[in-house]
Structure formats: C-alpha cells, structure tokens
Amino acid sequence: MMVLVSVAPAILAIRSLSRSFGVPVRDHLNWGAWPPVTSLFPGKMFLVGLTGGIASGKSSVIQVFQQLGCAVIDVDVIARHVVQPGYPAHRRIVEAFGTEVLLENGDIDRKVLGDLIFNQPDRRHLLNSITHPEICKEMMKETFKFFLRGYRYVILDIPLLFETKKLLKYMKHTVVVYCDRDTQLARLMQRNSLNRDDAEARIKAQLPLKDKARMARHVLDNSGEWSVTKRQVVLLHAELERSLEYLPLRLGVLTGLAGIASLLYLLTHYLLPSP
Known part of the structure; x- marks a missing residue:
C-alpha cells in the first residue's frame, strides 16, 4: 500500500x-x-518578447520589470554563452567555418565570423542552424526553472525580435519600448556624446521604432516623463499577471x-x- x-x-x-x-x-x-518551447505550458505559463531601439529606454524598462519581481532572460547573454569553448555550438562553428574564426584564447571571434557571413545568406543560414537550437534549449531550461518557482510569465529581452523573427513564434505577447524620433535622437546624442549626423546614422541602421510598434501587441511609450513610462510598465505587469490558470x-x-x-x-x- x-x-x-x-x-x-x-x-x-x-x-x-x-x-x-x-x-x-x-x-x-x-x-x-x-x-x-512554443508548445510548452499552453494556456498556463507564457513568454513575453520585449524589444526596443537604440536610446529608447529598454534597459530602464527591464529594470522596472525586475524590481516588480518579474523573470527576465537576456537572449543576447544566452547567445554568447552557447558558443563558448566546450559547448556543442562552438565545436560545430569551428567545423563549419574553420579555425580562422577563433581568437587566441579559443573564443569565437565575433567580428571575423560576422564578416564571413556578411551578404552570404547560405552561410548565415548555416550559422543560425547551429546556434538557434542551442539558444532555444537554454531558453527552455531557464524558462522551466522560472516555471517551477511559480512565475506567471517570463520576459525575453530580444534586441532583434522583429528583425530576425526567429523567436516570434514562441511569444504569446510582444512588447516594444517606444519613443518618438526626436526624443530618440536627442537622448542618443546626449548619452553617447555624438553629433547629429552620427546619431542619425545609428538610428537609421535599425528597424524604425514606429514599424516595431505596429507589429507589437503592447507598446510602452517612453517619449515623455519617466514616471508616466513606469506607470505603463506597472499596469502591463498587472495585466500579464492577472490570470492564475x-x-x-x-x-x-x-x-x-x-x-x-x-x-x-x-x-x-x-x-x-x-x-
């Protein structure tokens, strides 16, 4: 018995x-x-993809979510982690692209690798086929840890969420930290001590925030006072936390x-x- x-x-x-x-x-x-990952915890726990643009205030918004006790996973950190020496993706990258992509300490030389795949769709696809599954595995591990600890949702900080579209299918909600072009330009010039031309060039190198805002399910407008933005974050968190299914x-x-x-x-x- x-x-x-x-x-x-x-x-x-x-x-x-x-x-x-x-x-x-x-x-x-x-x-x-x-x-x-896309089918894990259906209707139970879910993933929230959060992105923004240069000088839009995404990092500050992430800090507010963390202060509210939210679970946050930085996908860029995971992407760097899975290509470290000793990991399967590192070995496969060297096999595919040769030892010329290695630094003296054995780490992947991101600049050299970037140059090799620049304007080379086949090579870029090959690299993605190596790294993407490993990134997803780490995402699933971290997400499951948060699930066991009782989190309602997990935020994934993904700078290129809408540009690459690789992780969009996993997200139940998408959030963009938005600010108008003039505000973005002024903040970037002040933060990075750039002249207007250089700041505009950096902004133009990215997908416009207004385009990201059209594609996102939620938009946090950070164009005005910080207190207003913070209140938007608190309200969104409350909305996402509401269900206890x-x-x-x-x-x-x-x-x-x-x-x-x-x-x-x-x-x-x-x-x-x-x-």
Whole structure:
C-alpha cells in the first residue's frame, strides 16, 4: 500500500504532463520526443518578447520589470554563452567555418565570423542552424526553472525580435519600448556624446521604432516623463499577471516530483537487494 500511495502522485503527474504537452506517456523518457518551447505550458505559463531601439529606454524598462519581481532572460547573454569553448555550438562553428574564426584564447571571434557571413545568406543560414537550437534549449531550461518557482510569465529581452523573427513564434505577447524620433535622437546624442549626423546614422541602421510598434501587441511609450513610462510598465505587469490558470499544472508537476522522489527512496532502501 505504501508503494501505491507513493507512486500515485508521480503517475498522475506524468499523465497530466502528457495531456498538457501532447506527448504520449511512453515517450516521456525520450527527450527527443518532447515538444519545442512554443508548445510548452499552453494556456498556463507564457513568454513575453520585449524589444526596443537604440536610446529608447529598454534597459530602464527591464529594470522596472525586475524590481516588480518579474523573470527576465537576456537572449543576447544566452547567445554568447552557447558558443563558448566546450559547448556543442562552438565545436560545430569551428567545423563549419574553420579555425580562422577563433581568437587566441579559443573564443569565437565575433567580428571575423560576422564578416564571413556578411551578404552570404547560405552561410548565415548555416550559422543560425547551429546556434538557434542551442539558444532555444537554454531558453527552455531557464524558462522551466522560472516555471517551477511559480512565475506567471517570463520576459525575453530580444534586441532583434522583429528583425530576425526567429523567436516570434514562441511569444504569446510582444512588447516594444517606444519613443518618438526626436526624443530618440536627442537622448542618443546626449548619452553617447555624438553629433547629429552620427546619431542619425545609428538610428537609421535599425528597424524604425514606429514599424516595431505596429507589429507589437503592447507598446510602452517612453517619449515623455519617466514616471508616466513606469506607470505603463506597472499596469502591463498587472495585466500579464492577472490570470492564475497555470497553478494547477505547476502543483501537478511539484506533486509528481515528490512522488518520483518517494518511489526512488523506496526502491533504493526497501525493494532493491543490497550489494
């Protein structure tokens, strides 16, 4: 009876996870059969893609979300992490592009690699095919950690969210930190000590903020007083936090983990023969 009571939560949780993830129970031991990030936690926990433009105030907005206790993942940090020496993406990049892309310490020379794929769609596609799956794996790991800790949603800070479109399919909500062109120009000139021509050139090198705003589900207008922007962030956070549909699945996962731990304890201490 003790075994049945201990194992039951694990069985129930696995069946619940199977229904939620859309993966047959027998496939749960096959990690390759698990669904991509886009189908994880459907209707339960979700991802929010946040982007902006140069001098739009995205970093300041991210800080407010963090002060509110939100989970934030910086995709640029992940992208740099997965190509470090010793990681699969690093090895495959060297195999594909040669040792000329390496610095003396073994790190990837991002400038050299960038030059190699510049105006070379085939090479760019090859690089993306190497790095994108690894980035998604790390995203899923970090997201699952936040899920177990009870977060309603996770913000992904993605500078080129709408330019590359690679991660858009994973986002339930998209947010753009916007400011008007004159404000953006003035802030950039002051922040980076640039003349007008240089500042305008940097802004023109990016997708216009007005275009990003049209594509986003939510727009945080940072053109005016900071207090107004901060209030927009607080209101958006409240809107995203409002639903609590994810709690039953989370409780099921935690119960399942407890049941599996109980089963392992019984197996190792009572059911398996001593060596």
